[in-house]
Amino acid sequence: xxxxxxxxxxxxxxxxxxxxxxxxxxxxxxxxxxxxxxxxxxxxxxxxxxxxxxxxxxxxxxxxxxxxxxxxxxxxxxxxxxxxxxxxxxxxxxxxxxxxxxxxxxxxxxxxxxxxxxxxxxxxxxxxxxxxxxxxxxxxxxxxxxxxxxxxxxxxxxxxxxx
Numbered sequence: 685x686x687x688x689x690x691x692x693x694x695x696x697x698x699x700x701x702x703x704x705x706x707x708x709x710x711x712x713x714x715x716x717x718x719x720x721x722x723x724x725x726x727x728x729x730x731x732x733x734x735x736x737x738x739x740x741x742x743x744x745x746x747x748x749x750x751x752x753x754x755x756x757x758x759x760x761x762x763x764x765x766x767x768x769x770x771x772x773x774x775x776x777x778x779x780x781x782x783x784x785x786x787x788x789x790x791x792x793x794x795x796x797x798x799x800x801x802x803x804x805x806x807x808x809x810x811x812x813x814x815x816x817x818x819x820x821x822x823x824x825x826x827x828x829x830x831x832x833x834x835x836x837x838x839x840x841x842x843x844x845x846x847x
Contacts, residue, residue: 685819689812691792696750697814703747704732704765704794704837711767729777734763734839748839751792755816757843761787767837768799771829779804779824788845789821794837799830811836 692700703709711730734742748763761783782789791801793811801809801817804824809817811830819825821842830836 685807685809685817685823687809688816688818690814691816692750692754692814700747700751700839701794701813703744704767704839705835709744730767732765734765735760736762736764751839755790755841755843756846757788757841758846759844761842761844763839763841765794765837765839766827767835768827768829770834771831774799774831775829776802777826777828779826781822781824782840782842783821785821787821788818788841788843789823789825790816790818790841790843791827792816792839792841794839795833795835797830797833797836799828799836802826802828811838 691697709732711732713728714731715728732742732744734740734745734748745763752760752763791809793813793815795811796813797811799811801811802825803819827836827838
């Protein structure tokens with residue numbers, strides 16, 4: 685596992701942050717992955733897929749080029765943004781792996797909040813804006829909601845790295 689703080693130059697980061705947290709960015713309801721005291725109530729998040737199945741899926745893909753070029757993957761697998769809304773208590777998504785083969789999974793945090801990335805072994809990573817957290821895709825993990833900001837926003841990336 686590797687954490688890189690202040691990954692992007694401030695101007696590039698603010699551009700991506702303003703895009704994803706702006707009023708005109710299209711988010712799509714995804715009703716899978718979260719559990720809590722009432723699964724029917726907490727079982728949702730909003731997502732936006734930028735890239736997957738070897739093709740661009742979003743007209744906003746080029747806005748992520750500063751991030752993609754900084755990571756410099758050998759090959760992209762998937763890029764998806766996730767946003768969850770504030771809850772009174774922290775609620776957890778279900779443990780999962782993004783793929784059933786080994787690659788790199790990374791979480792790029794868009795805003796700082798008390799939401800977490802949590803691993804099956806109990807390790808946790810805080811949501812600190814402009815930080816990239818990379819780990820092996822075979823590690824079971826989950827995310828949480830936050831209680832201290834209106835939304836928790838991040839970009840989930842899967843890719844192969846140069847050796």
